[in-house]
Amino acid sequence: MQPNKDNTRPLVMILLSMVIWGSVGIFRRFIPVSSSVLAFSRGIIGTIFLILFVKLCGRKLFLPLNKIHFFQLILSGAVMGVNWILLFEAYTYTSVAVATLCYYMAPTIVVLLSPLLFHEKITLRKGLCALAAVIGMVFVSGVVENGMPTVSETKGILFGLGAAVFYACVVILNKKVSGVDPYEKTVIQLISSALTLIPYLLLTGETLPANLSLNAGIMLLIVGLVHTGIAYAMYFGSVEKLPAQTVALLSYLDPITALILSALVLHEPLTLSGIIGAVLIIGAAIIAEL
DSSP: OOOOHHHHHHHHHHHHHHHHHHTHHHHHHTOOSOHHHHHHHHHHHHHHHHHHHHHHTTOOOSOOOOHHHHHHHHHHHHHHHHHHHHHHHHHHHSOHHHHHHHHTTHHHHHHHHHHHHTOOOOOHHHHHHHHHHHHHHHHHTTHHHHSSOOHHHHHHHHHHHHHHHHHHHHHHHHHTOOSSOHHHHHHHHHHHHHHTTHHHHHHHTOOOOTTOOHHHHHHHHHHHIIIIIIHHHHHHHHGGGSOHHHHHHHTTHHHHHHHHHHHHTSOOOOOHHHHHHHHHHHHHHHHHHO
8 A cells, every 4th residue: 555645654654663673782782781781771862852852842741640550651661671681681582583583572472462351252363373473483593493592592582572472562561551642651661661660770789880881971871862762762752643453563673673683783594494494584573463
């Protein structure tokens, strides 16, 4: 279907936000800080940018919310913070491609949990898609082609799957919050994601290293400003102007971008087993959305 004049701009904004998110794994490789410090910095910088952006646009923030929605947003923000840490750890221990594909098991997890949480029936098509994604995960792990993965690779895979579980929880919690401005929802979640990490940072004593290089500092700012603040602003400023199915399908440009960039920038080409797994995971998720 050809985009009309009304939806061309939001379509481009969604595409750009997906490409930006697909590159976050590349940046993580060049930022020598712990995953928790990176997640905290991302939350703080992204929050400040979004608040300023919303104020400049003349929109109101922190409108009255009922207690249940407020609690759900706080909880989903905390879960999102843990999700970021696990994802950044996955990038540390395995390739960006493998970590990203593990992360994109989240839609399959949501499908499998939907009968319990939303009383939705799993159709035959969605059931087959979930099975295909699980088989794809086996291929991505490298077991089929190379036998058992190394200890480091196994850690990366487990961190990636853990991130997928927490991301699925964020999606599920957001499904339960309706009628809330998307910018307001995101700002509350980002604040919560950062604040809930403070106790962990205090306990572990993790801080920004004093000898952080200029390049690493710039990349850290980019992850906070571009990958969080700007990308979230573009996404939520456009998502309501496009059909939900279009947005869902465009979201799979994120892992595809990550796969391409990991090969071009980090020289991490997928093996044949990995390519089969990628096709099964991404393909199953797309077909389940149709």
